[in-house]
Amino acid sequence: MPMLTPLLRIAIASAWNRRGALLLTLASITLASLLLLGVSQVRQDVRERFSASVSGTDLIVGPRGSSLSLMLYAVFHMGEASQNMSWASAQWLEKHPAVRWTLPVSLGDSHKGFPVLATEARYFELFRYGDDATLRITQGAPFKGLFDVVLGAQVARELGYQPGSRLILTHGSDAIEGADHADKPFTVTGILAPTGTPADRTLFISLQAMEAIHLDWQGAPIAGMGAGQGATPGFRIPAEFAQKFDLQPKAVTGVLVGLKSRAQVFAMQRDIAARKDEALMGVLPGVALDELWELAGIGERALFFVLAAVAIVGLAGLVASLLASLDARRRELAILRSVGASARAILALLLIEGLLTTALGIVAGWLLLGLGWTLAGPWLLSHYGFAPAAFGFSAESSALAALIFGAGLVASLIPAVRAYLLSLADGLNPRL
Amino acid sequence: MSSPANASSQTIIAARDVVFRWPRQARPTLELTDFSLAAGEQVFLHGESGSGKSTLLSLLAGVLLPQQGEIQLLSQSYAKASAARRDRLRVDHIGYLFQQFNLLPYLSALDNVLLPCRFSALRRQRAIDPRSEATRLLEHLDLDKTLWSRRASELSVGQQQRVAAARALIGRPELLIADEPTSALDATRQARFLDLLRRECAASNAALLFVSHDMRLADGFARVQPLAQLNRAGQEVSA
Numbered sequence: 001m002p003m004l005t006p007l008l009r010i011a012i013a014s015a016w017n018r019r020g021a022l023l024l025t026l027a028s029i030t031l032a033s034l035l036l037l038g039v040s041q042v043r044q045d046v047r048e049r050f051s052a053s054v055s056g057t058d059l060i061v062g063p064r065g066s067s068l069s070l071m072l073y074a075v076f077h078m079g080e081a082s083q084n085m086s087w088a089s090a091q092w093l094e095k096h097p098a099v100r101w102t103l104p105v106s107l108g109d110s111h112k113g114f115p116v117l118a119t120e121a122r123y124f125e126l127f128r129y130g131d132d133a134t135l136r137i138t139q140g141a142p143f144k145g146l147f148d149v150v151l152g153a154q155v156a157r158e159l160g161y162q163p164g165s166r167l168i169l170t171h172g173s174d175a176i177e178g179a180d181h182a183d184k185p186f187t188v189t190g191i192l193a194p195t196g197t198p199a200d201r202t203l204f205i206s207l208q209a210m211e212a213i214h215l216d217w218q219g220a221p222i223a224g225m226g227a228g229q230g231a232t233p234g235f236r237i238p239a240e241f242a243q244k245f246d247l248q249p250k251a252v253t254g255v256l257v258g259l260k261s262r263a264q265v266f267a268m269q270r271d272i273a274a275r276k277d278e279a280l281m282g283v284l285p286g287v288a289l290d291e292l293w294e295l296a297g298i299g300e301r302a303l304f305f306v307l308a309a310v311a312i313v314g315l316a317g318l319v320a321s322l323l324a325s326l327d328a329r330r331r332e333l334a335i336l337r338s339v340g341a342s343a344r345a346i347l348a349l350l351l352i353e354g355l356l357t358t359a360l361g362i363v364a365g366w367l368l369l370g371l372g373w374t375l376a377g378p379w380l381l382s383h384y385g386f387a388p389a390a391f392g393f394s395a396e397s398s399a400l401a402a403l404i405f406g407a408g409l410v411a412s413l414i415p416a417v418r419a420y421l422l423s424l425a426d427g428l429n430p431r432l
Numbered sequence: 433m434s435s436p437a438n439a440s441s442q443t444i445i446a447a448r449d450v451v452f453r454w455p456r457q458a459r460p461t462l463e464l465t466d467f468s469l470a471a472g473e474q475v476f477l478h479g480e481s482g483s484g485k486s487t488l489l490s491l492l493a494g495v496l497l498p499q500q501g502e503i504q505l506l507s508q509s510y511a512k513a514s515a516a517r518r519d520r521l522r523v524d525h526i527g528y529l530f531q532q533f534n535l536l537p538y539l540s541a542l543d544n545v546l547l548p549c550r551f552s553a554l555r556r557q558r559a560i561d562p563r564s565e566a567t568r569l570l571e572h573l574d575l576d577k578t579l580w581s582r583r584a585s586e587l588s589v590g591q592q593q594r595v596a597a598a599r600a601l602i603g604r605p606e607l608l609i610a611d612e613p614t615s616a617l618d619a620t621r622q623a624r625f626l627d628l629l630r631r632e633c634a635a636s637n638a639a640l641l642f643v644s645h646d647m648r649l650a651d652g653f654a655r656v657q658p659l660a661q662l663n664r665a666g667q668e669v670s671a
Contacts, residue, residue, distance in 0.1 A: 006550035006551060009550075010536070010539075010550075013536075013538050013539055014536070014538060016538065017537065017538035331532075331534065332536060334534070335530075335534040335535070335536055336536075337495065337519075338493070338522075338528045338530070338534065339523065339528075339547040339548045339550075339551055339599065340519065340520075340522065340523025340524075340547075340548055340550075340551030340552050341519075341551055342515070342516050342519035342520075343515060343519070344516065345551075
């Protein structure tokens with residue numbers, strides 16, 4: 001198209017002449033692109049992080065019931081377990097020929113809103129998250145003594161604990177007056193490196209410690225076992241005597257299981273379901289995480305619709321600005337017609353401007369996002385213990401960018417067609 | 433005062449039995465039987481405001497099409513040509529000089545003059561070297577060299593007028609239409625500009641259709657054509 005080069009030059013000169021108004025339009029498209037692409041990027045990052053909460057665990061075993069609830073306790077350390085599984089079942093799992101390792105976990109207590117997870121010391125070696133990463137203790141060591149506690153990075157940072165700090169656990173997940181295990185304080189022995197997983201918000205104690213703090217409590221040692229819980233009136237077992245009791249757990253909330261071969265996962269699941277002594281279930285973490293994500297996805301989709309609305313407003317701004325400038329430009333378009341620009345060239349001129357503005361807005365939005373993403377990395381790492389995944393143009397962001405561009409094309413068509421019709425009707429002397 | 437075009441000369445533009453009515457208007461704005469211009473002919477078309485001058489010029493430029501009748505530019509009928517073809521005919525063969533000069537304010541004086549060459553290969557070809565031709569025209573029209581690279585919006589009215597004239601003349605179009613181009617000037621400058629314009633048209637053998645309501649400018653034109661005589665629609669209105 002030999003006509004396109006002079007037109008492009010004129011389009012650029014004309015746009016530069018109206019740069020103030022165009023900059024505002026560009027800014028609104030940039031902002032809309034930034035938000036849309038940003039949410040897409042954050043969503044993908046969160047999803048990856050969400051899926052990375054647990055890895056290398058083939059099955060999560062617990063009492064038969066809701067698989068989502070089991071995932072919430074065992075992986076996200078959230079919610080209240082309404083039932084537990086027996087220690088005998090945990091032992092049975094450990095001795096099963098297909099099983100390589102087991103990690104029994106018990107939940108129920110908390111500290112200043114952070115959940116307490118009772119498990120074995122080898123949790124720090126066996127538990128995997130993300131791309132096969134293990135938990136790493138940056139300060140101190142794993143728990144060894146009965147009343148030792150290891151803290152997740154966020155717990156230590158927010159509450160200002162160091163190895164050697166002493167703290168008191170609270171019975172249950174909500175702080176209730178008189179529900180503190182005040183007579184059995186814990187000593188911080190280790191602090192974990194940030195992981196960007198629920199481990200950052202968790203306090204880790206031994207299963208025996210969980211038993212010990214509930215020795216003089218009515219009901220079951222683990223929270224959520226039913227009515228009648230609470231400190232037994234007039235009955236106290238001081239911390240120094242707790243060691244003398246049998247601290248073997250009677251029940252646990254669930255067991256994380258690693259198999260010798262992943263191929264055995266379904267056979268193992270059937271074995272667990274078929275166990276006669278207790279009604280159990282084995283949940284595949286990947287599948288359950290997907291289900292959980294779908295559940296959490298409703299809010300995320302709502303957010304996406306809001307952002308789509310933002311993008312539409314941005315593009316409406318483009319239409320409005322092109323339409324508003326059209327009246328002022330009728331003379332300019334008539335001049336171009338008189339010096340040889342065809343009505344189609346006028347259509348092309350408006351389209352070129354709209355498309356260039358949209359494309360520039362998308363590129364600017366993407367660059368700003370990349371810059372923000374890169375700059376936010378160190379801040380997120382220091383404040384939240386994780387760095388966002390490397391910034392890139394995924395299939396989803398490419399599709400979104402194409403969508404914004406397509407919408408920009410449609411948005412530019414409206415004023416372009418109007419300019420085309422006006423230039424036909426106006427002749428060489430616009431009737432203003 | 434009017435005289436028919438020399439039959440031996442080539443007819444540049446001819447309008448016959450033309451009737452034009454704007455949409456949603458009951459009466460025609462323009463109704464004329466016969467109007468033509470020969471090569472090199474310089475015609476003064478006189479018409480009061482609202483007499484249909486601009487409409488006639490848009491019809492002669494092929495931007496508007498009449499509901500009846502035929503207009504031919506260089507023996508090519510607008511009615512039979514597509515819109516794109518009419519655009520091409522206009523840019524290749526007609527230079528247009530507006531009352532408000534209609535320069536693109538954001539382009540330099542020189543770039544404004546070069547505009548027709550950007551859109552018309554024929555005018556580019558005829559100009560041979562468009563840039564040299566543009567500077568030659570600007571020099572002939574007495575525009576100071578220092579002003580050539582200035583944006584059109586920074587030029588005075590008189591300077592803009594000369595840039596507009598150079599733009600209309602570049603690439604030697606066969607027809608130059610000038611629509612009240614001197615109305616913003618004082619009498620001395622009007623005469624001087626008109627002289628320059630007629631000289632340049634004569635030099636390139638371009639037909640000149642000079643449209644004005646001011647009869648004082650008609651001196652020196654061999655043919656003076658009152659639009660009121662041509663336009664039967666106008667006669668009926670005034671009647």
